[in-house]
Amino acid sequence: MASSSPSPHAPPILPISSTTTDSAASAAGASPAALRFFASRLTSLLRRSLSHSRPWQELLDRTAFSRPDSLSLALSRIRSNVSYFRTNYAILLTLTLAISLLSHPFSLFVILSLLGLWCSLYLFRPSDPPLVLLGRQFSERETLAGLVLVSVLTVFLTSVMSLLVSAAIVGAGIVCVHGAFRVPEDLFLDEQEPAGPGAGLLSFLGGASAGSVVRV
Secondary structure, three states: OOOOOOOOOOOOOOOOOOHHHHHHHHHHHHHHHHHHHHHHHHHHHHHHHHHHOOOOOHHHHHEEEOOOOOOHOOOHHHHHHHHOHHHHHHHHHHHHHHHHHHOHHHHHHHHHHHHHHHHHHHOOOOOOEEEOOOOOEEEEHHHHHHHHHHHHHHHHOOOOOHHHHHHHHHHHHHHHHHHHHHHOOOOOOOOOOOOOOOHHHHHHHHHHHHHHHHOO
């Protein structure tokens, strides 16, 4: 009767490595973590920016409007009002852009599609494993360059660019007209106040780049 014991020359049985499973698990958990980090940074930015907005009653005070006597006076008023109402003006510009996009569904669809590409292929996607498209492996730098190229071509080859420019011109016109006719003598300008939404946006972008470690 043949013995069922293993041959002394048989290779040892190696344990199955769990590296692939661990990599997949870490990749699955990286995207929600990056999404939470992005959402928390965006919420913090919005709260910090909106906290610097002035009361809308001051912006729309009818008793504080008068026609400027000269172009230099109008420009001086615009500078003062932009410095004081910068957050309110930023909100007006954002609303102008939002209304323009809502009135042009195709442009809104294009922008949302680009945003979806950025989120799925770069912002919330872990860098390991690398992106593979059409049988070719792309590094993180190549993915970023490709997304930038696709975004630029899409914006310039569609009506999105003209819509954005038109919305920016309309919003800037509203701000300039209000700033030129709003008398700023009754406004208290605090020179020690933070730089406003622009600085918050730059810090947010810096934090977002630091948060890319979460995706790795």
